[in-house]
Amino acid sequence: MLAPTGRLSLFPPEGQSSVHARLRSGGWLSWSEVLKDLRPDHGHLMHLFLVRMPTWDYFCHLHPEADQNGLFAQNLPSLPSGRYQMFLDVVTDTGLAITMVGQIDLPELSGTPLRGDDSVAVTPSNPSMAGTQEVSALQDGRMKWIRDPAPLRARTPLRVRFQVEDSEGKPAMDLEPYMGMAGHLIVLRSDGSVFAHVHPAGSVAMASLELAEKSLASATMQNMPSMAQQSLSSEVAFPYGFPQPGRYRLFVQVKHAGKIQTGVFDTIIEP
Numbered sequence: 001m002l003a004p005t006g007r008l009s010l011f012p013p014e015g016q017s018s019v020h021a022r023l024r025s026g027g028w029l030s031w032s033e034v035l036k037d038l039r040p041d042h043g044h045l046m047h048l049f050l051v052r053m054p055t056w057d058y059f060c061h062l063h064p065e066a067d068q069n070g071l072f073a074q075n076l077p078s079l080p081s082g083r084y085q086m087f088l089d090v091v092t093d094t095g096l097a098i099t100m101v102g103q104i105d106l107p108e109l110s111g112t113p114l115r116g117d118d119s120v121a122v123t124p125s126n127p128s129m130a131g132t133q134e135v136s137a138l139q140d141g142r143m144k145w146i147r148d149p150a151p152l153r154a155r156t157p158l159r160v161r162f163q164v165e166d167s168e169g170k171p172a173m174d175l176e177p178y179m180g181m182a183g184h185l186i187v188l189r190s191d192g193s194v195f196a197h198v199h200p201a202g203s204v205a206m207a208s209l210e211l212a213e214k215s216l217a218s219a220t221m222q223n224m225p226s227m228a229q230q231s232l233s234s235e236v237a238f239p240y241g242f243p244q245p246g247r248y249r250l251f252v253q254v255k256h257a258g259k260i261q262t263g264v265f266d267t268i269i270e271p
Contacts, residue, residue: 002076002104006111009073010048010064010088035070037093042179044117046072047089047197049186052082053103056188056249057125059262062118075112077120082106087195099195117179119253121262136263140256141166143263146235151270154245160185161237162252162263171234178255183236190247198238242269 001009038045050060064074088100114120134145146161162183164172178184187196236254252263 002106006076006109007073008064008076008104009071011071035066035072035090039091039093039095041089041091041097042117042181044179045090048074049087049089049195049197050076050079050084050104051087051188052080052084053192054190055125056190057123058082058084059121059123059186059251059264060119061184061186061253063116076106076109077111077114077118079106079109079111079120081108085192087197089197099197101195117260119260119262121251121264123249123251123262123264132267133265136252136265138164138256138261138263139259140261141169141172143252143254143261145265152242152267153270154242157239157241159237160240160250161235163235164254164256164263165234166257172256173234174257175232175234175236176255176258177232178253178260182232182254183238184253185238185240186251186253187240187242188249188251189244190249194243194246194248196240198240200236200238245269245271 001011003009041047044063045066046064048060048062048064050058050062052058058079060077060079062074062076064072066072083103083105086100086102086104088102089097090100091097134147136143136145142165144163144165146163152158164175166172166174175182181199181201183200185196185198187194187198189195236252242248246269248267248269250263250265250267252265254261254263
C-alpha cells in the first residue's frame with residue numbers, strides 16, 4: 001500500500017490472508033512465516049528492488065525497516081509513474097534465503113532523499129535490450145565489462161568481470177566496500193522471469209555464509225580479513241550461470257568516490 005506521503009507499506013493484498021513464497025526445494029511458506037525471525041543480511045532485514053517495467057529504466061535498491069508490529073515500510077525516493085516489478089530479499093533465522101515477487105503501479109513521486117545504503121539508478125530505456133553493451137557511464141567515471149568475444153551461453157558457469165575507471169580513464173583505486181562486499185550484481189531477464197542478486201562469493205546470502213562459518217567453526221574462515229580490512233582493486237567479479245537463453249539487463253553496484261554507483265549492461269544469452 002502506498003500512502004499519499006510516498007511511504008510504501010508491505011503486507012498481503014486486501015482480501016488475501018497470506019502471500020506465499022515458493023521454496024526452491026519445494027513447498028510453500030506463508031507471508032507471516034517468511035517475515036518471522038529474520039536475520040540481517042548485509043546489515044538489513046530486507047532488500048527491496050524496484051524496477052520500472054517493461055524497459056527496466058529505473059532501478060531502486062532500498063531497505064525497508066520493520067516497526068514494532070513487524071510491518072515493513074519504506075519512504076520511496078522521487079520516481080516517475082509506471083508499473084514497477086518488486087523483488088524482496090530476506091533471510092530467515094535458519095539461513096534460508098527467500099525472494100518474494102510482486103508488482104505495483106506508482107504515480108509520479110516527489111519522494112524522500114536517499115539515505116544510508118539506498119540507491120537509485122536511471123538507466124537508458126531499451127525496450128528490446130538488443131545487442132551487448134560493454135561500457136556504462138557512472139556518476140564519476142565509467143565501468144567496463146571485461147569479457148571474452150565468444151557468445152555467452154545459458155547453463156554455463158561464468159566469471160562475470162567488471163572494471164571501474166575514474167573520470168580520467170584510469171583504473172579506480174578508491175573503491176570501498178558496499179554493504180560488506182566489493183560489489184553487488186543484479187541479473188534480470190527481459191521478461192522478469194529470472195532475477196538474481198549475486199556477490200563476489202556467489203548468490204549465497206552473507207547471513208547464510210555467516211551461519212555456515214559458525215556451524216563449521218572453520219579456522220580458515222575465522223582468520224580471513226574482513227572486507228573492511230582488505231584493499232579493493234578496480235575490478236569486481238561475480239560467479240554466475242545464466243539459467244535460460246534470452247535478453248538480460250545487468251545492474252552492477254559498487255561504492256566509488258564515496259558514492260553508490262550503478263553500471264548497467266545489456267546482453268543476449270544464447271542456448
